Amino acid sequence: MEELRQKYLTEVAGAADESALETVRLAAIGKKGEVSLKMRELGRMTPEERQVAGPALNALKDEITSAIAARKQALGDAALEERLRGEWLDVTLPGRSRGAAMGTIHPVSQVWEEVTAIFADMGFAVAEGPQIETDFYNFDALNIPSHHPARGEMDTFYMHRAEGDNRPPHVLRTHTSPVQIRTMQEQGAPIRIIAPGRVYRADYDQTHTPMFHQVEGLALDKSISMANLKWVLEEFFTAYFGTTVKTRFRASHFPFTEPSAEVDIQCSWEDGQVRVGEGDGWLEVLGSGMVHPSVLKAGGIDPDQWQGFAFGMGIDRIAMLKYGIPDLRAFFDSDLRWLRHYGFSPLAVPTLHGGV
Numbered sequence: 208m209e210e211l212r213q214k215y216l217t218e219v220a221g222a223a224d225e226s227a228l229e230t231v232r233l234a235a236i237g238k239k240g241e242v243s244l245k246m247r248e249l250g251r252m253t254p255e256e257r258q259v260a261g262p263a264l265n266a267l268k269d270e271i272t273s274a275i276a277a278r279k280q281a282l283g284d285a286a287l288e289e290r291l292r293g294e295w296l297d298v299t300l301p302g303r304s305r306g307a308a309m310g311t312i313h314p315v316s317q318v319w320e321e322v323t324a325i326f327a328d329m330g331f332a333v334a335e336g337p338q339i340e341t342d343f344y345n346f347d348a349l350n351i352p353s354h355h356p357a358r359g360e361m362d363t364f365y366m367h368r369a370e371g372d373n374r375p376p377h378v379l380r381t382h383t384s385p386v387q388i389r390t391m392q393e394q395g396a397p398i399r400i401i402a403p404g405r406v407y408r409a410d411y412d413q414t415h416t417p418m419f420h421q422v423e424g425l426a427l428d429k430s431i432s433m434a435n436l437k438w439v440l441e442e443f444f445t446a447y448f449g450t451t452v453k454t455r456f457r458a459s460h461f462p463f464t465e466p467s468a469e470v471d472i473q474c475s476w477e478d479g480q481v482r483v484g485e486g487d488g489w490l491e492v493l494g495s496g497m498v499h500p501s502v503l504k505a506g507g508i509d510p511d512q513w514q515g516f517a518f519g520m521g522i523d524r525i526a527m528l529k530y531g532i533p534d535l536r537a538f539f540d541s542d543l544r545w546l547r548h549y550g551f552s553p554l555a556v557p558t559l560h561g562g563v
């Protein structure tokens with residue numbers, strides 16, 4: 208009995224985990240365990256023998272049982288200790304900075320928001336249209352018929368139809384002017400909207416990329432005139448550049464406006480640097496005019512009752528001017544060094560009260 212006692216108490220003490228402990232328990236006091244088998248032998252003993260062996264075996268069984276319980280408790284405590292050590296966390300450590308990995312807002316997005324904020328303050332809503340247009344919206348409705356030279360001049364990207372489909376092809380819109388027509392059809396007059404967006408022309412050199420950004424403006428009412436156009440644009444440029452900017456209207460021609468004007472802003476050219484709002488140089492920034500009666504008609508609006516102005520301005524162009532960015536093509540290279548240098552903080556959302 209002393210041998211059994213020594214053997215099992217040693218094994219219990221040496222059990223490395225709960226499953227080893229269970230194996231020891233079964234071997235000692237399980238149904239077919241050594242101690243249990245010994246207890247069955249009690250039946251074959253004389254009453255005198257049994258009186259000695261019985262209590263001794265019971266005591267042994269109890270001793271092993273409580274040794275197992277104690278060991279189990281110790282193992283559990285050790286496991287918990289181990290976990291607490293492993294999962295230890297210093298909540299007083301300073302947080303890890305994510306500044307280095309944070310992206311920036313692209314100058315085009317920033318200027319887009321600035322333009323929107325300034326025109327919104329003058330009561331212009333934002334309108335949108337698809338980048339893939341029908342040639343009706345991109346050309347015909349804007350008074351540019353099939354034979355018109357402007358179609359060729361626009362370097363249009365055509366979306367070819369499937370073989371045997373003879374409908375005219377869709378185009379990547381060459382300007383934001385189709386949004387004029389869509390807005391007229393959807394809202395009717397009066398209208399006061401801007402339409403910022405991407406436009407496409409098959410052109411690539413230092414000052415042209417095949418995709419660029421324009422913002423269209425359209426204001427229709429009973430008595431809107433070129434004078435209103437001039438005030439709105441001067442108000443816009445002054446807010447945008449943060450300094451009073453003179454404009455110069457030059458007579459021009461667009462099929463969708465009559466009369467038409469190209470608008471220059473005042474600037475100086477000194478040692479390769481352009482400065483807006485000073486000097487006696489001029490820089491062309493947009494096309495504009497009074498919406499042509501045929502265009503109003505195409506938009507479902509009665510030209511005998513309504514009139515107004517429209518303009519189209521290059522967003523990339525005015526972004527370069529304001530933020531001193533020399534090369535247009537770099538806008539779309541996704542060069543991280545360029546983006547970090549010219550990009551804006553995502554937290555610096557342009558607002559008029561914050562200053563654009």
Ligand code: PHE
Pocket residue numbers: 381382383384461464493494495496517518519520
């Ligand atoms: N759509 C013209 C262009 O892309 C600009 C423009 C818009 C001119 C509206 C007049 C009126 O060049």
